[in-house]
Amino acid sequence: MLRVLFASLAFLCLALTAPARAQDEGSIQPILQEQSELIQESSRRTIQPAIDAIAASGLSQAQTVLETWQAKDMWLRLTDGQYFRAERINRETYRLFDLDTGEDLGEFPADDLDQIKPNSGIRGLIAVALVQFQLSDPDPENRRAALQSLERDPNEDALAPLRNSIEGETDPDLLAKKQRLERLLTMAYDRDPEARIAAIEEMSEDTGVDVRATLNPILSTRLRVFNGAPPDSLNIARTLTPGSDALPRAEAYEMLVSAGDAPSRLGPDAIKDTLAQNITDGEVAGIQVHNLNTQETRRTAYDRLVADGIAPPVPTEAEVDATLAQYIFAEVYDEPNAAVTTAAQAALDSIATRVAVGQAVDLTLDALSLASIYFLAAIGLAITFGVMGVINMAHGEFIMMGAYTGYVVQQFVPGPTASILVAIPLAFAVTFGAGVAMERLVIRFLYNRPLETLLATFGISIALQQLAKNIFGTQARPLTSPDWLDGAWVLNDVVSISYIRIAIFALALIFLALFLYIMNRTRLGLETRAVTQNRRMAASMGINPDRVNMLTFGLGSGIAGIAGVAIGLWAKVTSELGQDYIVQSFMTVVVGGVGNIWGTLLGATMIGFLQKGIEWFNPSNTLAAQTYMIIFIIIFIQFRPRGIIALRGRAAGD
Template sequence: MRIILLLVLALAALPLRAQVPDAEPLAVTLETHRSQIAKPSRQSIGPVIEALAAVGPEARPVLAAWADRRLGLLGDRFVLIGADGLADVVTGEAVEGEAKALRPNSGVRALIAGALVQFQLSDPDPARRAAALEAIARQAEPGHLDVLRNADAETDPALAARRDRLTRLLTIRFDPDSAARIAAIESFGTDTGADFQAVLNPLLATTRIAAAQLPAVANIAAELTPGDDISRADAYRLLVDEGLAPARLTDADQKAALAAHIADGRVGGIALARLSDPALRDAAYGALVEAGLVPPAASADDVDAALAAHRFADIHAEPDASVTDAARSALGAMEIREIAMQGADLALDALSLASIYFLAAIGLAITFGVMRVINMAHGEFIMMGAYTGYVTQTVIADRTLSLVVALPAAFAVTFLAGVVLYRLVIRHLAKRPLETLLATFGVSIALQQIAKNIFGTQARPLTAPAWLDGAVSFGEGISISTIRVAIFLLALMFLALFLFIMKRTRLGLQVRAVTQDPGMAASMGINPDRIAMLTFGLGSGIAGIAGVAIGLFAKVTSELGSDYIVQSFMTVVVGGVGNIWGTLAGAALIGGLQKGIEVLNPANTLAAQTYMILFIIIFIQFRPRGIMPQKGRAAEA
């Protein structure tokens, strides 16, 4: 009997055991949502994708195949469609037949991509992890915050920093804890990134409302007073839009309504002949309203009463005031930093331009400041130096070597040109500044024409070496091209060289002696004519080196020098004739002034130059001898 009883119990248990499915969770999930997966809808497929993602890593190939349109149905069986044929999604076994590929639309594929990121963040391939972060950043959802926080530790430092930043950005957007959001905002410190700004700006977005009483829990950005903060017409229009007041009646609408209800020469009991009176028209319309023939409309008194009975305010979409305060503070600090960075960037641009003007004017400071010779051909010496650099590059292919050769070559060429100009023209016109100006102006035109005949009118390239490409950055948003940095250093080098020559060499001593008293210098055995020739050649040679430097970023044409001759003269005159430190100060003033005017009036270059010249004219009225005038007998010569 015991054996029979055990057999009966065992047989009775079989149906109960058969009711418990012995299938994998993935198979159960696919079977449960078969119809929705086969015909997905963007509005209802979200929970299905979440259910598949919750299965775990084994669902990843299915989701990836679905997104790539490689998931298909073979009868009632889900299969993966590959180059080698079909395979069962659960068992991986190869199957035979012709499957129907499932083709989700772009909206469904976007949801699938969002679900896949939790698997991609743990992928061994860094490229896949980076793609997952990019997908989250492009279309973030609240669920991604927990995915980022719960993902495996990132081993790649760059990806770890990127994931940490993305986690903090999503914390600001989606975390329900206000304290965590505020801490995330403050964690960015001095960051001015566009993604950070894009997260903060929606927190300060406002909606304008009107109500008899403002909501007690609302995060009010500002309460508005009709007539001051908001026009009365806009305030009443807001009341009408929210159904809190009837619309105003225009004259045209009133006349149309009255004309539509004329009966026996009367409207609302008032004769047509009397409707020229606005008050009677209002009374006639009121009678029609009482009769239910036209909708009610607000009068001027009704408008005043409605505006007085309601309050108006801009309400933040973000309900927590502490979060909006933190966002506002961060954006305010960011704006201050951006203004500071723009100022620093402008200062660097002005310093770069000042170094260019100083380099172009230092040779002129020698010839004009020391020798009192107005050399209008100084710009053409700059042009000759630039063309010397171009010719050197056509001979020597290596850019670095050609630049090293071009600098002394340009000095030699323009030094000799300056000596020749002095011997043939300048020395014969000594102490005749007007004739010197006219003669050198003629030489300037002749040199430009010679350059056109030799090199043509097209701009010639003067390419900088590769190590001068790019820019030097100073923090976020502040940078200056490497070429301009090199020119700045070159200007400092020539300043030091000039000071060394004038203060520490025999030539400098003789130049200072001839400058202060040529007659006394001659009686001491110094040849003033020879010193003047060497001084003129030195100034011309420095102009040639300036031409090579300027040609690295400016177009090399026969008119190159004319673009800098005016600024060079202004630099020398404003700084103080005959004073190298004054030339440096003048270059800083001219460069800073030009950049400042360009910022205020960037669209009109000619107007900017006009303003700069006007400023210089006014400046000279108060400081006719410049910022740092030369002292002693040399200043009186």
């Protein structure tokens, strides 16, 4: 009652204040008021009439109102139930605008206002309603939005307006989209089967998800039971025999039971229930209850109950078979036209082959990417472990330090691009320093005791990890990648790879080249190789082995730091980041063959491909992939204990 009063009052106010134009064309407010309940309920199931009412109002402002609503900018004034567009001024006050004219109505307190928040389901419905307005909208962004909405919710009604809008389209990109959409809608909704078949055949080489998403519903089937031959008017996909894989015998019989065409087959539980209902004086049909603890005695008791006419008989297996033989089971297409379904099936088959090829390519890309990540994580180790023979369990923590360096830099240097450019050399410097310090303070005392190096560096590893936790907390830290690394390189809907993975791949190649250059073309590389092969001889040739060891170790650690920045960008920055890679990195180096960078490369490639391959066989369990990969490596090492590329001769040591 009060509400009506308020509403009429509000109308009065509105009539007094609203400018003339709205009066002439009519205001949208009455429509909103009429639908107010639905709008405020804000549920996708019930909202359609409200959207339709606005869209069909014929008012010129309908489009803007829908857009305002969709953008969550529509607000309700509680005192009078009127709707407005609102802009936030601060927490307490909002500026309201008239929905019809866009006129500024001044500031209002937030207490009196309620935001209408359409959920994304409703926003999708609004977008569908907006399509008719937006398809030929002068603003290309609006046209794009309309097309996007159509892609998400294709519908029959849009086909005609879409066709009409194609002619006037000036933007080549949008034109291509419209033409493609027109083909898809034709496939699904055109009245003329010839046109549909033509469209289907035209698109039969396209691997897009949208094409398959259009074709598959055309081929939707339903399993039906026929007593006798199915009528010719039906478009039969295939007939099924009960007991085959597609239709297990029990399932087929269950269909008949639920249709009321056959008596039910009682399961053990049902038999048990029946027995429990028929207990008299501690026995069922003359059998003591405590003897009913096997299925056989229960069955005997039940059979006696049947004989006494107390329980319904259970059909025997032979009876079940006889019943099943009377019926024909068939999958029937929902689409009545056989020519269309045949064409759609043919198109899908040809697409399926292409998709399979695409998936193989995509899997290869994924595997390459994973291989490059493992390689990147392991390349520093290839220097410290592979070349120098030092087991550095803290290698993973150097990767982590690099990642945290990237995070810290991002706190001080604005702009992701600039900060990454600063972070890379800085991460190298930090981990280079840490590596040199560790070599000088710990490792040089332990060059002859590899097992103890392992334990000492492990000590450093847990200390560094805990230190990182103390400084940065255990929460993952954000490391934002620059815009040009966002997104993915999309070949088609099946094959795509994110830019950050491509960047990591490139970085891995750069490091490979750098490693080869340093080891084979620079004095440091020469000296490193000399010291590794024969320390005393190298020293007597005027090389300072201490200095060389220090620099080499620093170099390996520094590269780990840069890898850390890349891995942090790709995944996450936590104190446990290093742990995830340390065992895999060692495996990579060992599998590849210690002391040879090509071996490390091959090792990383093998592990990457192997893991992705196993994942492909067993897609729902990525843990299994890791388990089997490690087992495979353990077995692999039995056959090539020195790795894929084994060093021969003197360099092999021993």
